[in-house]
Amino acid sequence: MMGTHALLSPSAAHRWLNCTAAPRLEANVEDAGSSFAEEGTLAHAYCAKKLKEFLGLPVEGEDKEIAEYFDKYHTGEMDEYTDTYATIVLEKYNAARAKTADAQLLVETRLDFGQYVPEAFGTADAIIIADGTMEVIDFKYGKGVKVSAVENPQMMIYGLGAYKKFAFDYNIGRVRMTIVQPRIDNLSEYEVSTEDLITWATDVLTPKAKEAHEGNGPQKPGAWCQFCKVKSSCRALAKLCTTAVQDPKLLSPEELAADVLPILPVVKTWLSGVEEYALQQALSGVQLPGWKIVEGRSVRKITDQDAAAVALNKAGYLTAQIYKPQELRTITDLEKLIGKKQFAALVGDYIEKPQGKPTLAPESDKRKAIDPVADDFKDVQL
Ligand code: SF4
Incomplete structure (x- = not known):
């Protein structure tokens, strides 16, 4: 639509x-x-x-x-x-x-x-x-x-x-x-x-x-804030994200499940939105007391790959030493290029899907629950 x-x-x-x-x-x-x-x-x-x-x-x-x-x-x-x-x-x-x-x-x-x-x-x-x-x-x-x-x-x-x-x-x-x-x-x-x-x-x-x-209704934050254009500067959402856990002592599993986990996606969205918004504001000249703009980390680049390779070869380094081995693009890229069905028909025999990392999901999630003490998950890296 x-x-x-x-x-x-x-x-x-x-x-x-x-x-x-x-x-x-x-x-x-x-x-x-x-x-x-x-x-x-x-x-x-x-x-x-x-x-x-x-x-x-x-x-x-x-x-x-x-x-x-x-x-x-x-x-x-x-x-x-x-x-x-x-x-x-x-x-x-x-x-x-x-x-x-x-x-x-x-x-x-x-x-x-x-x-x-x-x-x-x-x-x-x-x-x-x-x-x-x-x-x-x-x-x-x-x-x-x-x-x-x-x-x-x-x-x-x-x-x-x-x-x-x-x-x-x-x-x-x-x-x-x-x-x-x-x-x-x-x-x-x-x-x-x-x-x-x-x-x-x-x-x-x-x-x-x-x-x-x-436009005379109240601001009401929740999961629907994710795509809101003002989420980074919304006071109601900021309040929800910063005051969700009022009690300074340790959280019980019940509190974690009822108060924190449900708003985690909103908090994550808010955090990344606020960081981006604050930088934009600063770049446009807005003063944020106590903060300044600095140059971030940058990665060195070879500007002429062919010339660099010739120089290294001349110095005695073998082509196999200085170039990365050729590798296939990712499955997602190849599926995009070829089409999912065609890709499966051509190379489906060479694809395997390893067991996924354990992850928390609400009860309503359609995936089958995993038994956390089952042997299969003992050695999985978190
Ligand atoms: S971010 Fe603020 S204005 Fe936007 S939907 Fe959420 S509460 Fe409403």
Whole structure:
């Protein structure tokens, strides 16, 4: 689902539903365009093109985007992942058509959410309408965070927008929201009745959106701060991170589990954000009492590798002594170049995955718990 520039972006809904102060505080912070966003635009263009070609629709817009970003971001891996997305959507569409001959597949549909979220709008990647159910499908090219569709407010806003657009022409009783995130094998689905969706919109979404739009709500820190543009200077978050553990004595395992571990990801994000922000401020001339800017550690570089090699050879050093041995690129790099499936087909026999290091995860994590006293983990280095 691509780009909205309204104050209340659906992609940030999880944040502004929790902290209604955030959008107004973030409004004056410039949004630096990222290479991830451009890579996502290219991948989305391929997704839309593949579906539109199946439907016999024109693809000039997609071809233009592909031409713009191809050289910079195209990889074999991108072809495979966008194929996966198109296959999933078309399988769903074919299943819908098997039930209802007049099932509809809509690609890149512009939606207006203004009735619930002031000035907000967006584009749904794919919508399938059939048999009283409307499915809104979102392609995510990111692989940093696994995104669940379950009670996902961004998806629910898109579901509402799509329902509003098509409720007049179709009898829609249920809305299914699906996230396809092929780079990490994530296919997440969530279904609600239109009645429940509208109740959520009326009771939760609209009042919170109004409060966030007016900017008079409180700052409320939590896990949603991770991508907030003001996290490095937010007083409420700083307070949470610095006062989470009030008692100076030793922590009990219960306190560690209940008070410290849950906010660890937020604290880590805050720490790195604050360091970066403080340096930026200092570099732009802001005085930070007691601090100064110094030159960091730098690494020496050979400016002309060929000339250096000739000089060393002449001095009697062998080529094998002065050059590093040739080595393959990392598995991630090779998969990106070749595509995951093709890479597995070619060299899968030569890959092994050693046991991972023990790591703490909340009970809700899907991975199987490890018995800490099991022999297998006795010798693992932490
Ligand atoms: S950092 Fe967190 S608490 Fe502060 S404004 Fe952003 S979302 Fe709200």
